[in-house]
Amino acid sequence: MARNVSDSDSVRRQNRGLVLGALRTQGxxxxxxxxxxxxxxxxxxxxxxxxxxxxxxxxxxxxxxxxDARMRGRPATLVGFCRMAAAAALVELDVNxxxxxxxxxxxVLVDRIETPLNPASFEETTPTAFLIERLTYxxxxxxxxxxxxxxxxxxxxxxxDRDGMSLKWSPIAHLAGKPFxxxxxxxxxxxxxxxxxGRLLAEGARWLxxxxxxxxxxxxxxxxxxxxxxxxxxxxxxxxxxxxTEFGHMNHVPNGALCxxxxxxxxxxxxxxxxxxxxxxSVPETTLPAPAVPxxxxxxxxxxxxxxxxxxxxxxxxxxxxxxxGLSRMMxxxxxxxxxxxxxxxxxxxxxxxxITAALSSALVCRINGLPTVVAHRDEKExxxxxxxxxxxxxxxxxxxxxxx
Amino acid sequence: MARNVSDSDSVRRQNRGLVLGALRTQGxxxxxxxxxxxxxxxxxxxxxxxxxxxxxxxxxxxxxxxxDARMRGRPATLVGFCRMAAAAALVELDVNxxxxxxxxxxxVLVDRIETPLNPASFEETTPTAFLIERLTYxxxxxxxxxxxxxxxxxxxxxxxDRDGMSLKWSPIAHLAGKPFxxxxxxxxxxxxxxxxxGRLLAEGARWLxxxxxxxxxxxxxxxxxxxxxxxxxxxxxxxxxxxxTEFGHMNHVPNGALCxxxxxxxxxxxxxxxxxxxxxxSVPETTLPAPAVPxxxxxxxxxxxxxxxxxxxxxxxxxxxxxxxGLSRMMxxxxxxxxxxxxxxxxxxxxxxxxITAALSSALVCRINGLPTVVAHRDEKExxxxxxxxxxxxxxxxxxxxxxx
DNA sequence: GCATTAATTTCACTGCTCGAAAAAAGAAGT
DNA sequence: ACTTCTTTTTTCGAGCAGTGAAATTAATGC
Numbered sequence: 001m002a003r004n005v006s007d008s009d010s011v012r013r014q015n016r017g018l019v020l021g022a023l024r025t026q027g028x029x030x031x032x033x034x035x036x037x038x039x040x041x042x043x044x045x046x047x048x049x050x051x052x053x054x055x056x057x058x059x060x061x062x063x064x065x066x067x068d069a070r071m072r073g074r075p076a077t078l079v080g081f082c083r084m085a086a087a088a089a090l091v092e093l094d095v096n097x098x099x100x101x102x103x104x105x106x107x108v109l110v111d112r113i114e115t116p117l118n119p120a121s122f123e124e125t126t127p128t129a130f131l132i133e134r135l136t137y138x139x140x141x142x143x144x145x146x147x148x149x150x151x152x153x154x155x156x157x158x159x160x161d162r163d164g165m166s167l168k169w170s171p172i173a174h175l176a177g178k179p180f181x182x183x184x185x186x187x188x189x190x191x192x193x194x195x196x197x198g199r200l201l202a203e204g205a206r207w208l209x210x211x212x213x214x215x216x217x218x219x220x221x222x223x224x225x226x227x228x229x230x231x232x233x234x235x236x237x238x239x240x241x242x243x244x245t246e247f248g249h250m251n252h253v254p255n256g257a258l259c260x261x262x263x264x265x266x267x268x269x270x271x272x273x274x275x276x277x278x279x280x281x282s283v284p285e286t287t288l289p290a291p292a293v294p295x296x297x298x299x300x301x302x303x304x305x306x307x308x309x310x311x312x313x314x315x316x317x318x319x320x321x322x323x324x325x326g327l328s329r330m331m332x333x334x335x336x337x338x339x340x341x342x343x344x345x346x347x348x349x350x351x352x353x354x355x356i357t358a359a360l361s362s363a364l365v366c367r368i369n370g371l372p373t374v375v376a377h378r379d380e381k382e383x384x385x386x387x388x389x390x391x392x393x394x395x396x397x398x399x400x401x402x403x404x405x
Numbered sequence: 406m407a408r409n410v411s412d413s414d415s416v417r418r419q420n421r422g423l424v425l426g427a428l429r430t431q432g433x434x435x436x437x438x439x440x441x442x443x444x445x446x447x448x449x450x451x452x453x454x455x456x457x458x459x460x461x462x463x464x465x466x467x468x469x470x471x472x473d474a475r476m477r478g479r480p481a482t483l484v485g486f487c488r489m490a491a492a493a494a495l496v497e498l499d500v501n502x503x504x505x506x507x508x509x510x511x512x513v514l515v516d517r518i519e520t521p522l523n524p525a526s527f528e529e530t531t532p533t534a535f536l537i538e539r540l541t542y543x544x545x546x547x548x549x550x551x552x553x554x555x556x557x558x559x560x561x562x563x564x565x566d567r568d569g570m571s572l573k574w575s576p577i578a579h580l581a582g583k584p585f586x587x588x589x590x591x592x593x594x595x596x597x598x599x600x601x602x603g604r605l606l607a608e609g610a611r612w613l614x615x616x617x618x619x620x621x622x623x624x625x626x627x628x629x630x631x632x633x634x635x636x637x638x639x640x641x642x643x644x645x646x647x648x649x650t651e652f653g654h655m656n657h658v659p660n661g662a663l664c665x666x667x668x669x670x671x672x673x674x675x676x677x678x679x680x681x682x683x684x685x686x687s688v689p690e691t692t693l694p695a696p697a698v699p700x701x702x703x704x705x706x707x708x709x710x711x712x713x714x715x716x717x718x719x720x721x722x723x724x725x726x727x728x729x730x731g732l733s734r735m736m737x738x739x740x741x742x743x744x745x746x747x748x749x750x751x752x753x754x755x756x757x758x759x760x761i762t763a764a765l766s767s768a769l770v771c772r773i774n775g776l777p778t779v780v781a782h783r784d785e786k787e788x789x790x791x792x793x794x795x796x797x798x799x800x801x802x803x804x805x806x807x808x809x810x
Numbered sequence: 811g812c813a814t815t816a817a818t819t820t821c822a823c824t825g826c827t828c829g830a831a832a833a834a835a836g837a838a839g840t
Numbered sequence: 841a842c843t844t845c846t847t848t849t850t851t852c853g854a855g856c857a858g859t860g861a862a863a864t865t866a867a868t869g870c
Contacts, residue, residue, distance in 0.1 A: 005444045006411070006419035007858050008825045014411035015827085032848055039410045041828050046850055073847025074835040159773045169773045230738075249769035250737035251730060261769050325656060329734045332655035333635075364654035364666050368564045368574045412827050413856045420857080437817055446859050451819055478816025479866045 015040055017402035019048050020057075024390075024397055025213075028061055028080030049079055057085050057105075057401050081106045086400070087147045088392045089135055091154040092384060093117075095172055095224060095292060098130070100138050101385070104147065107393055111142050119291060122174035128183040135188070150400060152184055152192045153392040155200055155384055157225060159246065164194055171225060171260060191399075195391065197221065197384060199244035202229025204383030205340050207390045216336040218372075219383070220247065220323065222345025224293065225260075226268040230334060248272065250329065252322045257285035270322035273298040273344070280305075280315035295344060302348045313351060320352025324359025331363045331372075341376040342383055349376035420445055422807035424453050425462075429795075429802055430618075433466055433485030454484055462490050462510075462806050486511045491805070492552045493797045494540055496559040497789060498522075500577055500629060500697060503535075505543050506790070509552065512798055516547050524696060527579035533588040540593070555805060557589055557597045558797040560605055560789055562630060564651065569599055576630060576665060596804075600796065601649035602626070602789060607634025609788030610745050612795045621741040623777075624788070625652065625728065627750025629698065630665075631673040635739060653677065655734065657727045662690035675727035678703040678749070684720035685710075700749060707753045718756060725757025729764025736768045736777075746781040747788055754781035 018038045023029070026037065035045045052058045061078040083106035092099045097117055102110040115134060122130070131154075139149065158170030165181035184192045201219040206212055214233060221227040226248030248268035249261055256265030257275060269275045269285070273293040278285065280301055305312035327339060341349055356374060360366050377383075423443045428434070431442065440450045457463045466483040488511035497504045503522055507515040520539060527535070536559075544554065563575030570586035589597045606624040611617055619638060626632040631653030653673035654666055661670030662680060674680045674690070678698040683690065685706055710717035732744060746754050761779060765771050782788075 004419070004423060005858085006416040008413075008416070008827090008856095009858095011411040011413070011416060011826055011857095014409070018409060030848075042849070043829080043851080044827055047826085050850095071847090072837055072845065074849075076848060159770065169769070228738075245739075246737040246768075246770050250734050251764075251767055254730065254764075254767065263767060263769050263772065265767070266769070325659065326734075326737075329655050329731075330738050332651040332731075333633075333735050333738055334650075359656075359659075362656055362659065362668060362670070363651075364574070364664075364668050364671070365564065365651050367668065410827085413858090414827095416826090416857055435817075447818070448820080448860080449858055452857080455819095476816090477814070477868050479818075479864095481817060 013402050015044065016048055016052070017398050019045070019052070020397040020402055021394075023058065023079070023081060024394060028078045030076030030078055032076060034079065052401075053079075055401075056082055058082055083108060084144075084147045086150040086396050087144070088151045088153060088389075088396065089138065089149060090385070090388045090392060091131065091135075091152065092388065093154060093156050093172060093175070095157075098134065100134050101389075102138055102142055103389055103393075105393065105396065107389060111138060113138055113141075117172075119173040122172075122178070127175055127178045127180040128187075131180055131184060132187055135184075149188075149190060150396050151392055152188065152190055153388055153395075154181070154192070154194050155197050155388050156194050157197050157227070160194060160196060160244075165192070166194070169261070191395075193392070193395070195388060196227075196229070196244035198227035198229040198247070200229065200384050200387030200391065201227065201342060202231045202387070203391050204385070204387030205229075205342070205377070206231055207386050208383055212338060212340075215338055216334075217338045217340060218327070218330065218334070218336040219340040219342060220327075221343040222271060222319075222323070222341060222348075223298075223343035224273050226271050226323070226345075228330075230336065232334075232336075245330075247326060247330065250326050252325055258288065260289045267322045267326040271319040271345070275322075276315045276319050276348075277301060278315075279318050280312045282311065298344060299347065302351070305348070305351050316348055316351035317355050319345075319348070320355030321359060323352060324356035325362075327356065328359045328363040328366070331360070331365045335365050335369065335372070337372055339372050339374045341374065342378075346376040346378055418807050420449065421453055421457070422803050424450070424457070425802040425807055426799070428463065428484070428486060429799060433483045435481030435483055437481060439484070457806075458484075460806075461487055463487055488513060489549075489552045491555040491801050492549070493556045493558060493794075493801065494543065494554060495790070495793045495797060496536065496540075496557065497793065498559060498561050498577060498580070500562075503539065505539050506794075507543055507547055508794055508798075510798065510801065512794060516543060518543055518546075522577075524578040527577075527583070532580055532583045532585040533592075536585055536589060537592055540589075554593075554595060555801050556797055557593065557595055558793055558800075559586070559597070559599050560602050560793050561599050562602050562632070565599060565601060565649075570597070571599070574666070596800075598797070598800070600793065601632075601634070603632035603634040603652070604649035605634065605789050605792030605796065606632065606747060607636045607792070608796050609790070609792030610634075610747070610782070611636055612791050613788055617743060617745075620743055621739075622743045622745060623732070623735065623739070623741040624745040624747060625732075626748040627676060627724075627728070627746060627753075628703075628748035629678050631676050631728070631750075633735075635741065637739075637741075650735075652731060652735065655731050657730055663693065665694045672727045672731040676724040676750070680727075681720045681724050681753075682706060684723050685717045687716065703749060704752065707756070710753070710756050721753055721756035722760050724750075724753070725760030726764060728757060729761035730767075732761065733764045733768040733771070736765070736770045740770050740774065740777070742777055744777050744779045746779065747783075751781040751783055 019034060022034055022037045031045050031049060035042045058079050059082040061080050083104040086105040088103050090101045090103060097114055099114045101112045104110055156167060157172060158167045158176060161168050166179045167176045170176040181192050181194050201221050205217060205219045216233050217231045219229050228245045228247035249266045251265050252267045252270060253265040257269035258264055259266035259269035274289040277293055301312050305316050360371055424439060427439055427442045436450045436454060440447045463484050464487040466485050488509040491510040493508050495506045495508060501522055502519055504519045506517045509515055561572060562577060563572045563581060566573045571584045572581045575581045586597050586599050606626050610622060610624045621638055622636045624634050633650045633652035654671045656670050657672045657675060658670040662674035663669055664671035664674035679694040682698055706717050710721050765776055
């Protein structure tokens with residue numbers, strides 16, 4: 001049933017995709033350079049770029065190169081994305097805020113609005129109504145007739161259902177079970193994609209650090225939750241939910257601390273901000289997690305632990321231990337060469353590192369293959385947004401522009 | 406650098422591969438049926454089969470279909486693999502025996518030799534010398550001039566090194582670190598592939614149960630070791646070590662029972678035969694594992710537990726708990742729709758099932774998506790051999806015959 | 811024998827890539 | 841100003857694989 005037949009059409013699509021992919025990864029470049037990086041002949045590059053230009057997907061840019069040294073010969077004409085070819089709306093849904101960004105096909109941020117959220121937000125209004133209102137506003141504020149909005153991409157937390165159009169469970173109150181994905185498809189008549197935050201993290205890390213672009217990486221977010229995304233030799237295999245995990249809800253201690261998800265003993269229950277806080281103040285493990293921990297409080301705790309406060313430091317040790325054993329257990333199934341710690345918790349990496357390393361050392365894979373490189377990345381470069389952006393633009397490249405018309 | 410360029414050559418390879426794949430999966434069939442399953446046009450099928458026949462890779466078989474009902478029209482001519490197109494040597498290296506099988510391109514077992522092994526075997530002779538001698542013998546015993554031996558595939562246990570040509574660690578004594586893979590390549594001048602047993606298990610399960618062919622499955626071997634292979638929506642992604650895991654050496658209890666690998670608290674240390682035995686007889690957890698447990702002893706223990714022996718039953722409960730929590734933790738990273746338990750331990754499934762289910766229930770993914778289907782398969786159908794066979798033949802199909810010449 | 815039916819093959823055509831040669835666009839030298 | 845280089849792009853004629861439609865082949869049924 002599956003039609004993997006290859007014909008001249010699929011050849012064209014593949015090679016167009018290759019060209020668009022090269023431009024996306026390495027930025028604008030000359031046709032000759034494109035031939036070099038893609039491996040296609042100059043003749044084909046000419047044909048492909050000609051089509052792409054005719055369709056308004058890419059455009060010729062300033063013929064300038066670098067008047068650097070003596071540059072003999074015909075100067076190269078750079079080709080790059082036509083920013084007006086498409087626009088995408090990117091939505092980041094978080095526990096305490098929703099951020100909507102409008103970006104163009106060149107990846108430039110056009111506009112952005114931010115709206116605070118609270119646990120009651122989606123009780124008062126439905127996610128569908130909220131998103132339609134916000135998206136319509138964002139769109140109207142940037143009326144640009146020639147630029148078609150092509151996609152809506154939403155970063156969410158929780159567990160997606162089979163077809164990836166809604167959430168089966170989410171730490172964001174009243175979000176699970178609402179079919180807002182399909183509602184938006186219907187209302188706007190556009191492709192809408194939901195992405196797990198952890199997965200975007202992995203995608204973002206890949207784009208932000210060129211050295212990791214083709215490596216196997218596990219990116220761990222530590223903060224109000226614990227999440228993880230994986231890339232395998234540079235690939236986030238296929239579409240759908242792959243590369244996303246429920247790392248934060250991997251069991252750490254059977255029947256252990258109470259997690260926000262309602263289960264007991266999850267990694268998150270020890271390593272997310274509320275878990276550390278609970279342990280630092282010797283609150284019983286079975287106490288219901290605080291709904292939200294102010295960032296200052298969490299950072300204050302880090303400062304105290306770094307200043308030598310025993311109970312605070314101990315809480316971070318426990319967090320490191322939970323993350324470390326979680327990673328050690330993951331390594332038995334999937335062993336990345338790099339592990340990235342990002343999010344607010346990255347600041348506490350120093351407090352957790354020893355325990356993480358110790359736990360990793362208890363994995364046979366690590367003893368044999370050596371420990372993976374574990375590094376903490378401060379969050380400032382916004383891997384989630386970057387991941388959402390690149391993922392969405394890449395989808396437009398490949399699905400819409402390499403495919404038809 | 407990566408050349409993913411598509412041209413008419415890659416089109417041909419892809420479609421040839423499609424045809425060979427259809428024949429491999431569904432067996433011999435008529436050209437019309439091939440067109441149907443592959444999605445290629447009749448014209449292309451004619452061209453492709455013509456080439457394949459000219460190269461002696463496939464052949465026309467008896468024109469008979471079923472003279473069943475009234476069969477009007479031109480009778481279909483079945484096309485199927487030419488058994489003499491190739492032969493492969495399959496080696497299964499185990500702790501206590503080596504089994505070498507010679508198979509033809511049609512997948513028919515031509516000859517097989519079995520040699521007992523013991524922990525000293527590879528001290529007395531090197532793995533290289535042993536394998537060369539055995540393989541040469543097997544080959545000479547089946548001198549068939551027209552049938553070229555194309556591949557040697559070896560099933561091993563342990564951790565492969567980066568390029569998959571030798572073992573960095575293995576429970577088989579004196580096997581790790583010996584470059585027998587490359588030695589065999591050099592001696593026979595053939596492609597040699599090493600495969601983790603767990604991975605073959607997954608491959609085999611896929612071929613033995615058609616219903617699982619396109620599902621996501623984790624196949625767990627329980628016996629003298631605990632191993633696992635995974636398939637993801639029918640794909641064992643790419644080549645190399647993927648789909649293989651070190652599930653048996655996933656940490657279950659920090660600083661827990663001593664495992665054969667030297668680490669402490671591995672799943673295997675509770676769930677492999679030696680672990681169960683140790684617990685059944687209340688031998689301290691830190692006692693060095695027995696080098697090999699006779700199958701009768703293990704099966705006797707199962708019988709006693711089933712007959713109501715408390716300590717034996719308890720040991721199997723602990724084993725189930727270890728496997729269950731291991732699976733539960735794996736599910737946070739990779740959640741298959743089916744879990745298969747195979748190997749000698751499958752017979753004890755009833756004794757472990759309650760604990761396995763209980764542990765799985767503690768995973769958030771299971772609470773949300775429901776428990777995966779967990780079933781035990783007796784070993785009689787030899788998933789490892791089947792996996793090794795199909796993996797190797799498929800490689801010949803795709804790499805040698807869909808590719809060049 | 812002739813009509814009917816179903817499997818294959820043949821044929822003319824399309825679309826894509828490729829290598830080689832030609833054209834284009836400046837820089838450098840005289 | 842003109843010619844010679846040099847490097848980038850485009851043009852041109854193959855070559856190849858796939859496709860749909862029409863033709864051919866090989867049996868059955870009457």
